[in-house]
Amino acid sequence: MAENHAATPYGLAHHFDSLDQQREAGTLGMWVFLITEIMFFGGLFLTYILYRSKFPHEFVAGSHALDIRLGAFNTAVLIGSSLTMALAVYYSQVGSRRLLVTYLTLTMLLGLVFLGVKGIEYTEKFEHHHFPGADFQWEDPAQAPALEGNPGAGKVDGRHVEMFYWIYFAMTGLHALHMIIGAGLIAVLIVLAVRGRFTAEYHMPVEITGLYWHFVDIVWIFLFPLLYLIGRHE
Amino acid sequence: MIPKQPRTHYLNISYGFKSWLFTTDHKRIGLLYLVSITLFFFVGGAFATIIRLELATPQGDLVQAETYNKLFTMHGVMMIFFFLIPAVPAVLGNFLIPLMIGAKDVAFPRLNLLSWYIFNLGALFTIYAVVSGGVDTGWTFYTPYSTTYSNTHVLATGVGIFITGFSSILTGLNFIVTIHMMRAPGMNWFRLPLFVWAHYATSLIQVLGTPVIAITVLLLAFERVVRIGIFDPALGGDPVLFQHLFWFYSHPAVYIMVLPAMGVVSELVAAFTRKSIFGYDLVAFASIAIAVFGFLVWGHHLFVSGQSVYAGMIFSFLSYAVAIPSAVKVFNWTATLYKGSVSYQTPMLYAFGFIGLFTIGGLTGLFLAAMGLDIHLTDTYFVVAHFHYIMVGGTIMAYLGGLHYWWPKISGRMYPEGWAKLGALIVFVGFNLTFFPQFLLGYMGMPRRYHAYPEEFQVLNVMSSAGASILAVGYILPMVYLIWSMRYGPIASSNPWPATGLEWQTSSPPPTENFEEIPVVTWEAYEFAGQEKEVSAAG
Numbered sequence: 170m171a172e173n174h175a176a177t178p179y180g181l182a183h184h185f186d187s188l189d190q191q192r193e194a195g196t197l198g199m200w201v202f203l204i205t206e207i208m209f210f211g212g213l214f215l216t217y218i219l220y221r222s223k224f225p226h227e228f229v230a231g232s233h234a235l236d237i238r239l240g241a242f243n244t245a246v247l248i249g250s251s252l253t254m255a256l257a258v259y260y261s262q263v264g265s266r267r268l269l270v271t272y273l274t275l276t277m278l279l280g281l282v283f284l285g286v287k288g289i290e291y292t293e294k295f296e297h298h299h300f301p302g303a304d305f306q307w308e309d310p311a312q313a314p315a316l317e318g319n320p321g322a323g324k325v326d327g328r329h330v331e332m333f334y335w336i337y338f339a340m341t342g343l344h345a346l347h348m349i350i351g352a353g354l355i356a357v358l359i360v361l362a363v364r365g366r367f368t369a370e371y372h373m374p375v376e377i378t379g380l381y382w383h384f385v386d387i388v389w390i391f392l393f394p395l396l397y398l399i400g401r402h403e
Numbered sequence: 404m405i406p407k408q409p410r411t412h413y414l415n416i417s418y419g420f421k422s423w424l425f426t427t428d429h430k431r432i433g434l435l436y437l438v439s440i441t442l443f444f445f446v447g448g449a450f451a452t453i454i455r456l457e458l459a460t461p462q463g464d465l466v467q468a469e470t471y472n473k474l475f476t477m478h479g480v481m482m483i484f485f486f487l488i489p490a491v492p493a494v495l496g497n498f499l500i501p502l503m504i505g506a507k508d509v510a511f512p513r514l515n516l517l518s519w520y521i522f523n524l525g526a527l528f529t530i531y532a533v534v535s536g537g538v539d540t541g542w543t544f545y546t547p548y549s550t551t552y553s554n555t556h557v558l559a560t561g562v563g564i565f566i567t568g569f570s571s572i573l574t575g576l577n578f579i580v581t582i583h584m585m586r587a588p589g590m591n592w593f594r595l596p597l598f599v600w601a602h603y604a605t606s607l608i609q610v611l612g613t614p615v616i617a618i619t620v621l622l623l624a625f626e627r628v629v630r631i632g633i634f635d636p637a638l639g640g641d642p643v644l645f646q647h648l649f650w651f652y653s654h655p656a657v658y659i660m661v662l663p664a665m666g667v668v669s670e671l672v673a674a675f676t677r678k679s680i681f682g683y684d685l686v687a688f689a690s691i692a693i694a695v696f697g698f699l700v701w702g703h704h705l706f707v708s709g710q711s712v713y714a715g716m717i718f719s720f721l722s723y724a725v726a727i728p729s730a731v732k733v734f735n736w737t738a739t740l741y742k743g744s745v746s747y748q749t750p751m752l753y754a755f756g757f758i759g760l761f762t763i764g765g766l767t768g769l770f771l772a773a774m775g776l777d778i779h780l781t782d783t784y785f786v787v788a789h790f791h792y793i794m795v796g797g798t799i800m801a802y803l804g805g806l807h808y809w810w811p812k813i814s815g816r817m818y819p820e821g822w823a824k825l826g827a828l829i830v831f832v833g834f835n836l837t838f839f840p841q842f843l844l845g846y847m848g849m850p851r852r853y854h855a856y857p858e859e860f861q862v863l864n865v866m867s868s869a870g871a872s873i874l875a876v877g878y879i880l881p882m883v884y885l886i887w888s889m890r891y892g893p894i895a896s897s898n899p900w901p902a903t904g905l906e907w908q909t910s911s912p913p914p915t916e917n918f919e920e921i922p923v924v925t926w927e928a929y930e931f932a933g934q935e936k937e938v939s940a941a942g
Contacts, residue, residue, distance in 0.1 A: 184507040184585075184916070194510045194584040201576045205614045212618035212648055216633050224639060301631050301638075332638040335631065339622070 180371030192373045199377040203384045206347075210388055213340050217395060220336065224329040229400030231333030234299065236290060240397040243286050244389065250279035251386045258379040261362075264369030270362045273375075276382065277355040280348055287345050294334070301335040337396055344392060347385045354378045412815070412912040427512035428915055433498035434813070435519050440486050440494065441882070443526060446533075447481030448875065450474045455837075455871040458864050463855040471854035472539035473555065479542030481533075484564050485526050487794055488656060490802045491663035492609075493522070493574055496602045498813060500578060502906035503596050505587025505924065507916045510580040518573035525567030532556035532563065541852065543653070546634040546645040550626045561624040568617045571659070575609030578602050587905070589924035596904050596928055597673075597686055601666025604690035608655045608662070608697060616652035619645065643708050650701035658697040660794055661761070662690055664801030665732055668754045671804055672736045674902035675751035676743025679929035682735045689728035696725045706777045715774050722772035729765050733758060748900075749823035753804025756831045760796025764789060767842065782852070785845025791838045803830065803881060810885065811895030815912040818888045822880065830877035836870025903929050 178188050185191040221228045257272035298306040307327030358378055361367065367375060413430045423431055454474050457465040466474065497515065501508055509515050532538050538560045540549040549557050582595070582603050623645065626632025634645045673680050680686055702710060702718030710718075736758055745751070767789040771777050780786060810818050840863035845851075849860050856864065898907040903926075909918050 182512075184512065190584060194580050197583060198511060198514075198576060198580045201579050201610055205572050205576070205610050208611055209614035209618050212615050212622070215648070216622075216644065219641070219644060220633070220639070302629055326639070328637060329639045331631070332633070332640060335633060335638065339625075339633075 178370065179368060188370055195373045195377050199380045206384060217336050220332055227325050227329035228333050230325045231330045232396060232399045235397050237397050239286055239290050240393055243283050244393050246279050246283050247386045247389050250276050251383055253279065254379050254382045258376055261367050261372035261375040262369060266362060266365060270359060273355055273359045273362060277352050280352045284345060284348055299334050301331045305331050340392055344388055351382050351385050411914065412910065413915045414912050416915055427516055429497050429501050429509045429515060432515050432519055433494050436489060436493040436497060439523055440489055443481050443485035447478050447486055450478035454478060455868040457854055459868045461856050461858045461861050466854060468854050469539065473537035475852055476538050476541050477533050480529060480560060483542055484567055487660045487798055488571060489522065490798060491667060492602060492605055495667065495805045495809065496578065496663060499809065499906055500581060500599060500602060502913060502917055503599055503904055504582065504585060504590055505905045505922045506581065506585035509577045510584055511577050514573050515577055518570040522567055522570035525563045528559050528563030528566060532559035543649060544623060546642040550623060550634055558624055558627055561620045565617055565620045568613045571609050572613045575606035578606040587922050587924055594924055594928050597669035597680060598666035600687040601662050601690045604694040605659055605662045607694050608659050612652040612655040615648060619648040646705055646708055650704045654701040654704065655697040657793060658693055660798045662693060664798045667801040667805035668736060668757050671750045671754035671808055672739050673929045674900050675748060676739055676745050677931050678739055678743040680735060681738035683928060685731050686735050689731045692728040693725060696721060700725055703772050706774050707781050719772050719774050723769060726765060726769055733762055749820060749827050750804045750808035752824060752827040753800050757797055757800040760792050760800060764792025764796055780845060782850055783845035784841040784849050784851055787851050788838045788841035788845060796834055811899045812906055812911050814889050815895055816888045816892030817895050817899065818892060819884050822884045826877055826880040829873060833870050833873030833877050837867050837874050840866045903931060
């Protein structure tokens, strides 16, 4: 490119011709990475489909013992964080440092709220001995009121409910790990943004972190109905 | 054009460990991988040596049955995850793709270096498992043996494979973005060398398949630690689910090994017949077709595991379908030879070796894809011979051929042609003597993974062990003379063969940023006609 002789644009790595090429490469790289993430979670979704069709009653029983209010609250929190992330990307494109920092911070806070609520839910599961392993207990009669209208009530095998909880913890745990990584990435972005490292021309890191964040949100959008809402219509 | 005065290139621009361990130059990273995988190849080879020594006699007189289980497991794990999968893409692909498309580097150079570190970290875990007592599940890690009953280091090995998977993913990701975004002006998709097409297809598999083995191994490792999990029959879990998930990656993984090898062979055949590859488009699309079909055939590993017969029929049919694009490639290479001006230099000898051995390996694969015959052949030496023909006869042949072909570009020196031809011959003879008897043994019913066998199988087993010794010589020889040639080999010109392709238009070895000036491509792939004039004009 002709500008190469004049001055290398700010943020341009040596092996790219232009910031446009660099941004497109970064974005494509993140999309490809997200495809690998879909396949990664895909193994768990497959497991879920398989065992839910094998043990439908146990999955409904296990699902009913989850706190739907906390789950719904967290869904709203995450959708909100996607909005603030989208706004952060927008303000990085127009080059507003103050609003970029504001919305990145909001996104991170919402992410932390989600993780906090998840922590409350996990603690509750531990206390009720719903964490799979030697301590796992499933008292069907005690849970009977929660199973109202559930055609499988009374013939639920606790071992298969344990399988539901194993999948619940595997899926939400892996999702939470992605949230923690995402919050860490945003923390780095906040520091860089405060130091003025992003300009209207160079803001690729914000954009691709945004893609990642939205992906993690979308995973939750699938997890919430699959884990919390099954059998609720009956 | 032999530069007489010392010239700055990627090898002599800086010296010292730091300049290598912190490099982001794709060429140096390719060489770092070369060092790592050569080491792991010889570790895996050492296990194979003991296996073949044990099998020289029918009795279990050298090692115990338990030790033998560990030997074939660690041979498989080392060779597959730490040699065959990275061999062509991480060494030759890393070195060549940016050169071939006219780029200064891959799209994400730091990620590229990171992937090498991840690779070695994973290898460290696996080597820890090896030296602290080994692992005995077979490289397939079938549950519930691997989750519940094995008393060996399944966890460390699993963690090692999990970690190494990410290096494979990052390499694939890097190649996809590089091929999409970094091509030189004029280098459109149908001017790309077929090596690049093959790596694009490989990268698709790496990106789509590897995450599945990652989550599978993660679930297996978890289940081993907390003694409860999704493969646990006590919870209603299904151990066969593990086999499905495992082969969903591990069958396409065979194509991760062999597709880049096919890419190498396409380059070799074009260069040493001085013709454009017959049916360029078909060969390019065949790579993609193999990548796509490769994902739909994993069930042929489960014909005897209680999988539904209808599923088996579909998997059988689809496995046959993979033969079509594979055969397209073989036929097109052969057709390229027709009326070509074939020269029988070492890389071409390896290419011939690949075509022959891959054909045998592929056709015997069809035997195994037939459900009825597979019941007889499952878990016999027929299977062992089949996949060694593909992985060793195919991938390693092409890898060695490619290493010789691009050695002048990599090192700036020519290898000794006489020794190299002898080496290629030894490898070919040794390979066939090692593995062809195993087809017969398998057909006669000798099961795999046993350290002792009935006496009537001894003659063929001794042949196999003798072949393995010859093969070992054939593998050590190139290592010796290639290292020798780095210092004493004749200086290579920028295009010694002479071949087409942008990698031959820059100097040998290339400068750090590959080209003095980014080339503008105005010609098709393998256009020898224009080059002939240039060469004859130059003298």
